[in-house]
Amino acid sequence: MIQGRRTKRPVGDLADRPEHSPQSPLSIHAMTVAYNRRPVLWDVDYDAPAGSLIAVVGPNGAGKSTLIKGCLGLVPLAAGAVEFWGQPLRDERARVGYVPQRETVDWDFPVSALDVVCMGRYGKIGWCRPIGRQHRKAARDCLDRVGLGEYADRQIGQLSGGQQQRVFLARALAQEADLYLMDEPFAGVDAATERAIVDVLREMRATGRTVVVVHHDLQTVPVYFDHAVLLNMRVVAAGPVSEVFTTTNLQQTYGGRLTLLSEAADALARADGAAL
Amino acid sequence: MRDLTLRGGFNTSTVLLGTSLLGLAAGLVGAVAMLRRRSLTADAIGHATLPGLAGAFLIASAVGLDQRSLPVLLAGAAVAALASVAVIQWLARQPRTHEDAAIGIVLSVFFGVGVVLLSLVQNKAPKGSAGLKDFLFGQAATMLPGDVYTIGAIAGVCALGVLLFRREMAVVCFDRGFAHAGGWPVALMDAVIMVLIVLVTVAGLRNVGVVMVVALLVIPPVTARLWTERYHRMLMLSAALGACSGYIGSAISAAFEHAPTGAVIILTSGVLFLVSLTAAPKRGVLASAARSVFLRLRIAGDHVLEAAHDAGTSRLDRHGLMQIAADRRWNALFRNAVILSLQRRGLLKARTPEGWQLTPGGTGRGARVARTHELWAEYLVRRADIAGTHVGWSVDQVEHVLDAETIQRLETELGGHVHARAQA
Numbered sequence: 001m002i003q004g005r006r007t008k009r010p011v012g013d014l015a016d017r018p019e020h021s022p023q024s025p026l027s028i029h030a031m032t033v034a035y036n037r038r039p040v041l042w043d044v045d046y047d048a049p050a051g052s053l054i055a056v057v058g059p060n061g062a063g064k065s066t067l068i069k070g071c072l073g074l075v076p077l078a079a080g081a082v083e084f085w086g087q088p089l090r091d092e093r094a095r096v097g098y099v100p101q102r103e104t105v106d107w108d109f110p111v112s113a114l115d116v117v118c119m120g121r122y123g124k125i126g127w128c129r130p131i132g133r134q135h136r137k138a139a140r141d142c143l144d145r146v147g148l149g150e151y152a153d154r155q156i157g158q159l160s161g162g163q164q165q166r167v168f169l170a171r172a173l174a175q176e177a178d179l180y181l182m183d184e185p186f187a188g189v190d191a192a193t194e195r196a197i198v199d200v201l202r203e204m205r206a207t208g209r210t211v212v213v214v215h216h217d218l219q220t221v222p223v224y225f226d227h228a229v230l231l232n233m234r235v236v237a238a239g240p241v242s243e244v245f246t247t248t249n250l251q252q253t254y255g256g257r258l259t260l261l262s263e264a265a266d267a268l269a270r271a272d273g274a275a276l
Numbered sequence: 277m278r279d280l281t282l283r284g285g286f287n288t289s290t291v292l293l294g295t296s297l298l299g300l301a302a303g304l305v306g307a308v309a310m311l312r313r314r315s316l317t318a319d320a321i322g323h324a325t326l327p328g329l330a331g332a333f334l335i336a337s338a339v340g341l342d343q344r345s346l347p348v349l350l351a352g353a354a355v356a357a358l359a360s361v362a363v364i365q366w367l368a369r370q371p372r373t374h375e376d377a378a379i380g381i382v383l384s385v386f387f388g389v390g391v392v393l394l395s396l397v398q399n400k401a402p403k404g405s406a407g408l409k410d411f412l413f414g415q416a417a418t419m420l421p422g423d424v425y426t427i428g429a430i431a432g433v434c435a436l437g438v439l440l441f442r443r444e445m446a447v448v449c450f451d452r453g454f455a456h457a458g459g460w461p462v463a464l465m466d467a468v469i470m471v472l473i474v475l476v477t478v479a480g481l482r483n484v485g486v487v488m489v490v491a492l493l494v495i496p497p498v499t500a501r502l503w504t505e506r507y508h509r510m511l512m513l514s515a516a517l518g519a520c521s522g523y524i525g526s527a528i529s530a531a532f533e534h535a536p537t538g539a540v541i542i543l544t545s546g547v548l549f550l551v552s553l554t555a556a557p558k559r560g561v562l563a564s565a566a567r568s569v570f571l572r573l574r575i576a577g578d579h580v581l582e583a584a585h586d587a588g589t590s591r592l593d594r595h596g597l598m599q600i601a602a603d604r605r606w607n608a609l610f611r612n613a614v615i616l617s618l619q620r621r622g623l624l625k626a627r628t629p630e631g632w633q634l635t636p637g638g639t640g641r642g643a644r645v646a647r648t649h650e651l652w653a654e655y656l657v658r659r660a661d662i663a664g665t666h667v668g669w670s671v672d673q674v675e676h677v678l679d680a681e682t683i684q685r686l687e688t689e690l691g692g693h694v695h696a697r698a699q700a
Contacts, residue, residue: 074453119447119451122447
């Protein structure tokens with residue numbers, strides 16, 4: 001179910017910028033992110049087309065995860081702005097779902113698969129209220145949809161890596177968001193999990209949702225995705241996969257032609273270190 | 277004995293109840309602290325309260341307050357504890373100091389300042405300092421009812437705080453990124469958890485003492501985790517274990533005059549931990565040792581059945597068994613255990629003069645293991661590019677643990693290449 005598109009007047013800072021559309025679920029404008037003053041993303045501009053599956057690809061250290069984290073406010077932006085449907089994130093949070101990398105959490109945590117999926121409903125449940133029957137049922141349905149119905153009561157550490165990834169996916173489903181940002185959901189998963197994720201992604205697209213996926217397997221990009229963002233500290237190319245997946249673009253992304261950018265980043269970090 | 281059953285008079289009963297409530301609160305807060313990986317910080321907080329206690333004592337005597345009033349001393353302790361948290365977090369943010377080092381620095385430096393201040397207190401007021409000494413290792417026997425009410429109130433607030441926000445705290449502890457993206461006030465929740473740790477630590481000082489108070493926060497949750505895989509049960513169990521330790525510890529200390537309360541409380545929870553570590557059903561030492569023995573027996577049994585299958589027989593004679601045992605270096609005890617376990621699982625019939633007869637189940641298992649062995653060896657050679665002479669150990673171990681689904685996949689992918697081993 002998609003929540004009715006509210007006809008709110010765009011109030012964000014990007015409203016009067018013609019290059020960004022308030023219809024876009026995700027508009028990134030001139031985003032620059034730096035860790036300890038070392039820039040990892042320069043001047044990213046991107047509008048995600050609604051209702052599409054979008055792959056973010058690029059070499060290690062290209063800033064793919066940082067892009068997603070920057071959009072969600074998990075890392076501070078050195079410059080730039082991000083808007084969702086023309087609104088700042090705080091007004092549209094309920095419509096934005098996030099699937100973090102699997103390695104970022106402690107899987108020995110004493111919770112069951114169903115408990116984790118229920119966390120996707122907490123936003124709807126509210127503070128200090130018990131988890132109602134309908135929320136528990138919704139969470140159980142989401143587990144079924146990723147093929148883990150029978151593992152609902154299992155402690156999450158006893159699941160395989162692929163199953164853990166599917167639990168994260170089910171938690172995202174439970175959020176019932178309209179835009180999803182996923183960080184490497186395909187990393188190190190088995191064939192069954194890969195199929196389950198692809199099925200869920202297609203289902204999301206069929207119901208008009210938009211999904212941005214950090215992806216590492218170039219071969220499957222044209223198979224699974226409509227759009228692609230080629231990233232290497234900046235956007236090398238973005239658009240429909242058939243248009244942007246050219247040899248030149250891929251070479252530019254992976255070919256290490258951006259030495260000047262990384263040298264500049266190093267110099268900034270060094271200057272900062274010297275000042276300490 | 278009178279003290280253990282709440283019949284030791286009003287004073288003792290109050291102390292017992294207060295200490296139990298304290299243990300309960302510490303069990304709850306400690307569980308969250310452990311899941312948030314803040315146990316070590318709690319240790320630093322405990323030690324860092326000493327300069328606060330001594331400082332409050334000195335200031336109170338300078339301005340003419342009652343320097344032995346518990347609320348005054350605890351307030352000083354709380355201020356010092358919060359200061360230590362702030363310093364730890366500031367140090368950890370510096371590019372060249374990691375958090376563990378920051379905690380080590382703060383713990384020892386604050387404690388050092390506390391020891392220096394304590395000697396000042398003793399020089400200044402040799403008689404009035406006796407009360408402060410109780411805070412170093414904890415002493416419940418000398419507590420007044422008013423002190424117990426103060427401590428009980430703080431503990432109650434802490435327990436309520438955890439119970440009310442237990443679900444929100446679980447999200448923040450489990451997956452900060454997700455919680456943050458979902459709009460939960462992660463930084464605020466972290467601060468609340470820190471404040472709860474400080475409060476419960478300060479409340480525990482009088483009973484358990486500066487040096488050992490961290491144990492009250494760490495031991496019950498770790499013990500509880502051994503028994504359960506679920507968050508809520510862990511909270512409840514940790515609270516119960518904390519309350520028990522507090523109750524038993526102070527009861528014993530009341531029964532034997534001047535037994536050090538803190539040490540007895542910690543020893544009690546230490547004993548509960550040791551018992552759990554040994555006997556807990558899944559995570560206990562005994563259980564995992566038993567699991568490992570059963571797995572070894574099962575694998576060894578598979579080897580016996582597989583050998584019979586390879587020899588094309590459904591009978592195992594003594595000579596054949598001794599051969600396998602010698603090849604695999606089994607001693608007599610293990611050899612007998614293997615046979616016994618096969619018989620108990622219904623794979624081998626009772627012994628006859630000619631040896632042992634495999635049941636149909638045993639024959640089937642032997643054939644399946646042999647087939648898996650073939651498939652896995654084929655997989656390693658063909659797909660993983662490992663030389664056929666090098667696959668022995670892996671095949672020997674893996675063939676027993678592959679699940680049905682994986683075997684099915686191997687069968688579909690490689691079945692055509694592998695022909696059943698020649699049967700004699």
